[in-house]
Amino acid sequence: MTTVGFAGLTHLGLVSAVGTASKGFNVVGYDADLERVSSVLAGKLPVVEPDLDALFAANALRQTWSDRVEDLGRCDIVYIATDVPTDDRGRSDLSGIAALIDRVIPALKPSALLVVLCQVPPGFTRKLPLDADRLYYQVETLVFGRAVERATQPERFIVGCADPAKPLPDVYAALLGAFGCPILPMRYESAELAKIAINCCLVASVSVANTLAELSEGVGADWHEIVPALRLDRRIGAYSYLVPGLGIAGGNLERDLATVLRLSEQTGSEASVIASFLANSRHRRDWALRALHREVLAVKPDATLGVLGLAYKENTHSTKNSPSLELISHLKHLPLRLYDPVVPASAAGHPRAVGAKDALDAARGVDALLLLTPWPEFRKLAPAELARAMAGRVVIDPYRLLDPAQARAAGLNHHSLGAGPSC
Amino acid sequence: MLTHAHAEPKSPSRVVVIGAGFVGNSIARAVERRGVPVLALKRADLDLLADNAAESLAKRLRADDSVVFVSAQAPARNAAQLIQNLKMAEVVAKTLAAQSVAHLVYISSDAVYADDANPVTERSSVQPASMHGMMHAARELMLRTEAKVPLAILRPSLLYGAADPHNGYGPNRFRRLAAKGETITLFGEGEEMRDHVLIDDVAEIAAATLAHRSTGVLNIATGVSTSFRRIAEMIVARAGRPVEIKGTPRQNPITHRHFDIADTLKAFPAFHFTPLAKGLELAETGA
Numbered sequence: 001m002t003t004v005g006f007a008g009l010t011h012l013g014l015v016s017a018v019g020t021a022s023k024g025f026n027v028v029g030y031d032a033d034l035e036r037v038s039s040v041l042a043g044k045l046p047v048v049e050p051d052l053d054a055l056f057a058a059n060a061l062r063q064t065w066s067d068r069v070e071d072l073g074r075c076d077i078v079y080i081a082t083d084v085p086t087d088d089r090g091r092s093d094l095s096g097i098a099a100l101i102d103r104v105i106p107a108l109k110p111s112a113l114l115v116v117l118c119q120v121p122p123g124f125t126r127k128l129p130l131d132a133d134r135l136y137y138q139v140e141t142l143v144f145g146r147a148v149e150r151a152t153q154p155e156r157f158i159v160g161c162a163d164p165a166k167p168l169p170d171v172y173a174a175l176l177g178a179f180g181c182p183i184l185p186m187r188y189e190s191a192e193l194a195k196i197a198i199n200c201c202l203v204a205s206v207s208v209a210n211t212l213a214e215l216s217e218g219v220g221a222d223w224h225e226i227v228p229a230l231r232l233d234r235r236i237g238a239y240s241y242l243v244p245g246l247g248i249a250g251g252n253l254e255r256d257l258a259t260v261l262r263l264s265e266q267t268g269s270e271a272s273v274i275a276s277f278l279a280n281s282r283h284r285r286d287w288a289l290r291a292l293h294r295e296v297l298a299v300k301p302d303a304t305l306g307v308l309g310l311a312y313k314e315n316t317h318s319t320k321n322s323p324s325l326e327l328i329s330h331l332k333h334l335p336l337r338l339y340d341p342v343v344p345a346s347a348a349g350h351p352r353a354v355g356a357k358d359a360l361d362a363a364r365g366v367d368a369l370l371l372l373t374p375w376p377e378f379r380k381l382a383p384a385e386l387a388r389a390m391a392g393r394v395v396i397d398p399y400r401l402l403d404p405a406q407a408r409a410a411g412l413n414h415h416s417l418g419a420g421p422s423c
Numbered sequence: 424m425l426t427h428a429h430a431e432p433k434s435p436s437r438v439v440v441i442g443a444g445f446v447g448n449s450i451a452r453a454v455e456r457r458g459v460p461v462l463a464l465k466r467a468d469l470d471l472l473a474d475n476a477a478e479s480l481a482k483r484l485r486a487d488d489s490v491v492f493v494s495a496q497a498p499a500r501n502a503a504q505l506i507q508n509l510k511m512a513e514v515v516a517k518t519l520a521a522q523s524v525a526h527l528v529y530i531s532s533d534a535v536y537a538d539d540a541n542p543v544t545e546r547s548s549v550q551p552a553s554m555h556g557m558m559h560a561a562r563e564l565m566l567r568t569e570a571k572v573p574l575a576i577l578r579p580s581l582l583y584g585a586a587d588p589h590n591g592y593g594p595n596r597f598r599r600l601a602a603k604g605e606t607i608t609l610f611g612e613g614e615e616m617r618d619h620v621l622i623d624d625v626a627e628i629a630a631a632t633l634a635h636r637s638t639g640v641l642n643i644a645t646g647v648s649t650s651f652r653r654i655a656e657m658i659v660a661r662a663g664r665p666v667e668i669k670g671t672p673r674q675n676p677i678t679h680r681h682f683d684i685a686d687t688l689k690a691f692p693a694f695h696f697t698p699l700a701k702g703l704e705l706a707e708t709g710a
Contacts, residue, residue, distance in 0.1 A: 301693060
């Protein structure tokens with residue numbers, strides 16, 4: 001039986017390990033952080049993802065968790081699966097992954113393969129000190145909030161190799177084959193850039209959506225009416241990223257844009273569109289702040305506000321680059337009532353914020369309510385109940401979690417991305 | 424973006440305003456209202472084009488002063504005026520290179536941005552299309568590189584207010600014409616949209632920048648752009664007498680300017696701009 005190791009029990013490593021165990025492989029999850037390993041051993045997973053706890057429990061017999069790097073010595077394949085942190089300019093800090101690889105390589109058995117699964121810039125893998133026949137790079141397509149689905153039902157595997165003309169080693173081909181999807185071998189640099197290319201395409205779609213959603217707000221159109229028409233166009237596609245958002249949230253997309261800008265500067269290629277994506281993202285990120293000042297604070301400067309959602313997106317505990325926390329940081333002078341299903345109110349670090357026990361409680365007595373993370377439970381809120389709980393009428397609901405017609409019927413002054421107040 | 428050295432506002436020891444004209448006086452009054460001593464220097468007090476200007480300025484400055492540099496021969500329309508304005512800035516930069524002060528606030532202009540920068544933010548490219556814009560861009564650079572003091576650059580959009588001595592196309596001229604019952608003549612049909620900011624709001628933001636000892640760049644605009652025709656109509660409606668608004672054949676293509684004011688909302692969350700209708704009323708009554 002093939003044993004697969006995962007070094008680094010971060011979001012990526014943990015979900016990938018559990019996903020691989022669910023395909024019938026033995027897995028060894030290693031992390032130098034004993035506390036983290038102990039927590040996993042106790043069944044308390046440090047990440048929140050739909051279906052992860054159940055999948056973890058169902059495959060417990062095939063999973064080993066350890067803080068000893070030697071335990072990776074019995075693996076046939078070891079993935080380097082740690083998150084690569086970014087600084088506030090979107091640049092990757094590769095020192096952690098480099099140190100991890102230095103620790104893991106001596107622990108490998110002589111025939112074992114090493115696969116880099118984390119996001120690294122083109123050129124990184126080829127420089128690693130390991131025999132090219134044992135060294136691979138594999139694109140990860142983790143999506144926060146949909147990580148289990150992505151790890152167990154990938155669309156395809158993109159595999160970076162020293163020589164893509166050579167067949168993959170049997171053990172690796174068998175592992176990937178268990179997922180029943182296409183496998184695309186290519187040279188290391190192509191695979192590393194493929195990951196960036198995927199994210200650039202996603203950013204392009206989202207940026208088009210955000211640009212035209214803002215225009216819709218100005219010309220009396222409703223972007224949500226336009227999206228289904230675009231999805232039916234085969235050249236655009238049913239799954240394209242067309243839902244408007246508060247800019248490009250999350251750090252990974254920005255990281256890839258920063259990498260493209262840096263490499264383009266080095267190589268002299270033209271990449272001004274990438275800078276435009278970033279400028280548009282920054283502009284749209286402040287949509288709620290502008291709407292709040294225009295609709296509420298210009299009239300009532302000392303308003304009490306309710307905020308629903310602190311996580312950077314639904315179904316995750318991550319607050320990195322959260323538009324909600326960013327907005328809250330600019331409202332330090334106002335009293336706030338905060339609620340998130342997973343993230344505690346203390347994460348906001350706001351001097352005048354109180355944590356509410358649920359969404360309706362956060363709306364109680366507030367002059368305006370902001371719904372800033374699209375958690376599914378917020379979609380079930382009844383506008384009429386919110387209207388009864390609130391003192392004021394303004395609801396700033398960028399993701400349109402409430403039905404605009406119902407909100408209007410409840411007497412609320414409802415504002416969402418992609419449509420002016422009349423829609 | 425502005426970065427505040429003082430998270431909570433703190434009174435500067437003294438504010439020195441170089442250029443106590445329309446804008447400078449408004450800032451001086453706003454600072455005085457906060458109980459801060461002000462030394463407002465008019466051209467008669469300090470001529471930045473005089474031979475001994477640097478010496479004369481140096482003598483008046485103390486190390487703990489916060490300086491507002493607003494003096495300009497505006498608008499600079501030709502090369503000679505551009506050079507004169509740069510000489511004035513050279514004096515200030517040279518003086519502050521030799522003699523440090525606590526803080527410098529330079530009142531620049533949104534004319535430093537490209538005409539097609541829309542919406543304008545503090546990150547829009549500095550790409551002036553006019554002599555006036557180039558003058559401010561060059562002065563910013565001189566101060567940034569030579570004056571060794573914490574520097575805030577404020578870039579206001581079009582200003583209006585009761586005491587504005589300029590009679591440029593826009594609220595100030597329209598108001599004066601309407602008061603006399605004379606025809607308001609528009610360029611084209613007055614379609615161009617601009618962001619007009621009341622002088623009092625500029626003064627308040629400058630005073631807040633001084634109180635936080637902020638550094639960086641901030642635009643001063645309301646975030647709401649209005650066409651010249653609409654402004655003319657608002658003024659005529661207030662005039663209480665019939666005033667004709669007349670279009671003329673268009674000479675130049677229509678350009679608009681909008682601002683994204685998120686940086687201001689972040690820098691001064693409790694500040695709110697005076698809406699245009701209210702501002703026109705204040706300008707008219709001279710309040």
